[in-house]
Amino acid sequence: MNGKQAAGIQAVQEISDGMVVGLGTGTTVYYFLEALAEKVKLGLKLTGVATSQQTVELARKWGIPMKPLNSVQSIDLTIDGADEVSPDLDGIKGGGGALLYEKLVAVASKKRIWIVDARKTVKQLGAFPLPVEVIPFSWKQINRKLENRGLHPVLRTQKDGSPFLTDARHYILDLHLNTIENPSALANELDHLPGLVEHGLFLGMTDSVIIGYPDGHIERLERH
Numbered sequence: 001m002n003g004k005q006a007a008g009i010q011a012v013q014e015i016s017d018g019m020v021v022g023l024g025t026g027t028t029v030y031y032f033l034e035a036l037a038e039k040v041k042l043g044l045k046l047t048g049v050a051t052s053q054q055t056v057e058l059a060r061k062w063g064i065p066m067k068p069l070n071s072v073q074s075i076d077l078t079i080d081g082a083d084e085v086s087p088d089l090d091g092i093k094g095g096g097g098a099l100l101y102e103k104l105v106a107v108a109s110k111k112r113i114w115i116v117d118a119r120k121t122v123k124q125l126g127a128f129p130l131p132v133e134v135i136p137f138s139w140k141q142i143n144r145k146l147e148n149r150g151l152h153p154v155l156r157t158q159k160d161g162s163p164f165l166t167d168a169r170h171y172i173l174d175l176h177l178n179t180i181e182n183p184s185a186l187a188n189e190l191d192h193l194p195g196l197v198e199h200g201l202f203l204g205m206t207d208s209v210i211i212g213y214p215d216g217h218i219e220r221l222e223r224h
């Protein structure tokens, strides 16, 4: 057992028959999907909405029924991971590159829960590089603007040095900030940069966080 596994397994308790469930992305969500698939085998009925191709493939392999976001009216509950979580339950997401679809699924969800291991909880956001998803056509222009703003962008690349491509075929610039003094001001600024499709600041976008510890126990934080 590790913290990610403890959180992932715990989150399955939240799923009941007939729900439309947003399925996040990443190594913590992997454990959630694995445990969810066991329940599906035992007869649990649900419709999953995946946030990435990686999750589509896992869900298919494990027999979790799925529909695309456009084929559901709304999502009852989304279970997703996070890269950093602050005490007021704001977060950075997108370490796995799925931030755009994760945000679209999050805003379509009536309830959202993040599952993280204890290392993801921080006093202040920003030590984890903040991903921003950009249009390849103008990525150098955007990169220059972000550099000029002192936001230290670095193009995310694959092992062979070519740019990492998101499921929507965009690039990612990771902003190396160390700390983010004012997350909502930064989010607002990034929201208004043409060609910057989405950023990994998820502010006020989860209702609860399940934190898993290496000894298998969990802690739960709620937005009040």
Ligand SMILES: O=C(CO)[C@H](O)[C@H](O)COP(=O)(O)O
Pocket: 024, 025, 026, 027, 028, 029, 080, 081, 082, 083, 092, 093, 094, 095, 096, 097, 098, 099, 102
């Ligand atoms: O935002 C994400 C992917 O875009 C993930 O939720 C985040 O990176 C956490 O991943 P992991 O559970 O593997 O640590």
